[in-house]
Amino acid sequence: MKNIQINHAQKGFTLIELMIVVAIIGILAAVAIPQYQDYTARTQVSRLVGELNALKSNAESIFNSGGVVANEDDLTVNPREIGIGWTGSNLVAGANTAPNFGLTINDGNLATLSWEATMGTDASTAVRGAVVTVSRSANGAYTCTITAPAAGGGWKDSYAPAGCPVS
DSSP states (O other), rough: OOOOOOOOOSSSOOHHHHHHHHHHHHHHHHHHHHHHHHHEEEEHHHHHHHHHHHHHHHHHHHHHHHHHEEEOOTSSSOOEEEOOOOOOOHHHHHHHTTTTTTTEEEEEESSOOOEEEEETSSOOOOTOOOOOEEETTTTTOOEEEEEOOOOSOOOOHHHHHHOOOBO
16 A cells, blocks of 8 residues: 655745734835825915915006005005905814905015915914915015924924025
8 A cells, every 4th residue: 555645735824924014014104104295284384375476466456456465355544455365274263264264364465475374273283373475575576485383393494495595
């Protein structure tokens, strides 16, 4: 009688192979999660800067029609106060309250117009409290600046987009 040996093929993974896979996934997650959080914070700051910069053409139209920039229309005064057209942003503190929807217009006249918005609680914790300001000089040149939030929030200067430095 012959002894017949049957080879059993390995089915499945060994414990060490599974542990290696879990370790690799853990390392990838440890690198990817902070990068994603930085990406989200940068995107939110860039979005708010874009939303505020979009109001420049509205401000110029108001000036060209002889008006003063305001949060809402008041045509009973001279010169007329014309709303800048800001409809709010979920990233801005106080964004749900009319008429200003979280936008502060510091001076609506032609020479020293500026408006600002503060990043609110819907924004990433790293950028919460940052203030984005768009200012217009008397010669019509616009500047954008960001005031970083108080220490402890995790703000990085790399969150500021090009053309809108941290002051």
